[in-house]
Structures are given as C-alpha cells and as structure tokens.
Amino acid sequence: MTTLTDSVAPETKSTHEAPSPVLEVVDLTIRYGGVEKIHPTSFTIGTRERVAIVGESGSGKSSIANALGGFIPPGVGEVAATTMSLSGRSLLDLPAKRIPDRRQGISMIFQDAMSSLDPIWSVGSQLMAVLPKGRYGSRKERAAAAEERLEQVGIVDPRRVMSSVPGQLSGGMRQRVMMAIALASEPELLIADEPTSALDASLAVSVMELMTGLTVANGASLVFITHDIALARRFADKVLVMQKGEVVETVAARDLDHARHPYTRGLLQCMPTLSSAQLDRLPTLDTVMTEEPAA
Numbered sequence: 001m002t003t004l005t006d007s008v009a010p011e012t013k014s015t016h017e018a019p020s021p022v023l024e025v026v027d028l029t030i031r032y033g034g035v036e037k038i039h040p041t042s043f044t045i046g047t048r049e050r051v052a053i054v055g056e057s058g059s060g061k062s063s064i065a066n067a068l069g070g071f072i073p074p075g076v077g078e079v080a081a082t083t084m085s086l087s088g089r090s091l092l093d094l095p096a097k098r099i100p101d102r103r104q105g106i107s108m109i110f111q112d113a114m115s116s117l118d119p120i121w122s123v124g125s126q127l128m129a130v131l132p133k134g135r136y137g138s139r140k141e142r143a144a145a146a147e148e149r150l151e152q153v154g155i156v157d158p159r160r161v162m163s164s165v166p167g168q169l170s171g172g173m174r175q176r177v178m179m180a181i182a183l184a185s186e187p188e189l190l191i192a193d194e195p196t197s198a199l200d201a202s203l204a205v206s207v208m209e210l211m212t213g214l215t216v217a218n219g220a221s222l223v224f225i226t227h228d229i230a231l232a233r234r235f236a237d238k239v240l241v242m243q244k245g246e247v248v249e250t251v252a253a254r255d256l257d258h259a260r261h262p263y264t265r266g267l268l269q270c271m272p273t274l275s276s277a278q279l280d281r282l283p284t285l286d287t288v289m290t291e292e293p294a295a
C-alpha cells in the first residue's frame with residue numbers, strides 16, 4: 001500500500017495524454033418516472049485519471065455518479081446504456097437484486113459522511129469489514145491494517161478513532177474516515193459526490209489534496225462532482241461539463257481557459273477571484289450566459 005508521501009504531488013497533472021480507459025460509458029440514459037433526465041451521454045475515464053463533473057444544480061451530475069455506483073435501483077429509475085463497463089466488465093449485467101449493493105471495483109464518497117457511515121458501529125469495525133478478504137490472518141492483523149488506513153488519511157490518533165462511533169468525530173474527521181473506508185477495498189474507481197461542499201474552504205482543499213493524492217497513489221481513477229470549477233481546475237485532469245442532462249463539453253483541466261461552450265465559459269466567469277471580492281455581488285450564471293455570444 002502506497003502512502004501519500006510516496007505518491008505524486010497531488011496537484012501534479014497526469015502527464016499521459018490518453019490513459020487506457022478503465023471506465024467506458026456509451027449512450028447512457030437515465031429516466032425517472034418514465035421521463036428521460038439524462039440524455040444519451042458517452043465518456044471514458046482512464047487509468048489513474050482524475051475527472052471532475054461540473055454543472056449547475058439539476059444538470060444530472062449525481063444521477064451519473066449514482067448510475068455508475070449502482071445506486072439507482074429499478075424502483076427509483078431506469079438506467080440504460082449501449083456500454084457501461086469497468087475494466088471490461090459490464091456494470092449493466094449485474095443482477096437487479098444486487099443493486100444498490102456496492103459494485104465490485106467502485107467505491108463512493110458522499111457529501112454527508114453521516115449518511116453513508118453506520119452511526120452505531122465503531123469506525124474500526126466498519127473499516128475492517130471492507131478490507132480485502134483473505135489478506136490478513138488474524139483480527140489483530142486486520143486491526144493493524146485498519147489503523148494504517150486511518151494514518152494514511154492524516155488521522156494522528158487512529159486507535160482512539162477506531163473505537164469511536166461516527167457521531168463522536170468532527171465533520172472533517174468523518175470525511176477522512178469515509179475516504180479511508182472507500183479506499184480500503186482497493187477500488188479501481190472512486191466516485192466522490194460533492195465530497196467537500198459541507199467543509200470550509202481550507203479544509204475542502206486539504207481533503208481534496210488527500211483524496212486526489214491517495215487515489216492516484218493507489219492506482220485508482222477518480223470521478224468527483226463539484227459545483228466549484230476552481231476545485232475542478234486544480235484537482236482534475238479532465239472536466240466534464242453538464243447542462244440539462246447532457247455533457248456539453250469535455251475539456252482538459254489545463255485548457256479550461258480556452259473552453260468553447262458558452263455554458264463552460266459562464267461557469268468560469270462565475271468563479272470568485274480576488275478582484276471579484278471587491279464587487280458588491282458575484283455575477284450569476286444567468287447574467288453571464290446572456291452576455292456571452294452564442295458559440
């Protein structure tokens with residue numbers, strides 16, 4: 001297991017131009033109550049690639065993440081695709097009864113750690129439960145491995161945290177615990193749905209640094225959803241921009257300033273900067289969209 005200190009610097013962008021795809025999605029559609037909310041959408045995610053999905057509220061970011069993670073059971077919505085595969089294994093072939101069980105090879109992190117951590121089980125037991133089966137001989141070895149995972153996410157007193165229940169921890173600590181649990185199963189793909197939006201700005205940056213660094217160090221790919229295009233620019237290799245149920249632009253994070261779609265340019269103009277802090281009000285997407293000439 002690699003630690004963050006062994007890894008590439010979190011902000012170092014991948015140098016490879018076209019990493020071999022881990023995830024392939026072709027013509028994914030999602031319907032709720034018979035209404036198509038995600039229109040045919042295709043994208044790939046490469047090995048160790050970090051992909052941000054941005055877009056305004058209701059554009060479909062969480063729906064895509066939940067469809068990948070198997071969190072849209074047939075009673076909630078209909079997920080269809082020509083291809084939706086992870087390392088060549090079809091995610092669509094899983095029997096319906098297994099959904100929304102966690103999909104092999106995929107872990108998810110949510111905005112609110114309390115909704116995904118079990119409130120009455122200790123952190124240690126939740127973490128030990130997801131460590132790879134058969135790797136550790138005794139309970140003592142599993143506990144030592146679990147402590148190591150907590151240290152990796154920057155928890156300095158892992159023994160105390162192991163015996164705590166989630167409610168006894170601060171929001172930032174819970175987010176770190178959730179990250180440790182998500183990575184403990186050694187996923188090929190980590191999906192994080194607004195992992196930092198409940199945290200203050202400086203904590204958000206350190207959690208993102210940790211998450212991107214650890215994901216890459218563990219050889220996994222990362223998809224993270226954010227409203228914050230500045231975080232996308234800083235921590236992603238590639239950005240998928242969504243609007244009204246469609247990916248309207250896919251752009252390398254380093255090329256965001258040259259994004260072509262008016263919606264992407266609108267998002268960039270809404271990004272707070274030092275100079276915008278002097279304005280009375282930040283521009284809204286609606287105002288910049290009307291000022292932006294059509295593509």
Ligand SMILES: Nc1ncnc2c1ncn2[C@@H]1O[C@H](COP(=O)(O)OP(=O)(O)OP(=O)(O)O)[C@@H](O)[C@H]1O
Nearest residue numbers: 032033037055056057058059060061062063064076
């Ligand atoms: N379980 C559901 N049942 C019915 N409609 C849904 C459901 N989940 C999402 N939708 C609809 O699908 C569309 C996309 O929603 P989604 O939550 O994926 O967008 P989002 O970009 O993640 O939004 P936000 O940033 O506010 O979380 C919206 O019109 C939403 O109302």
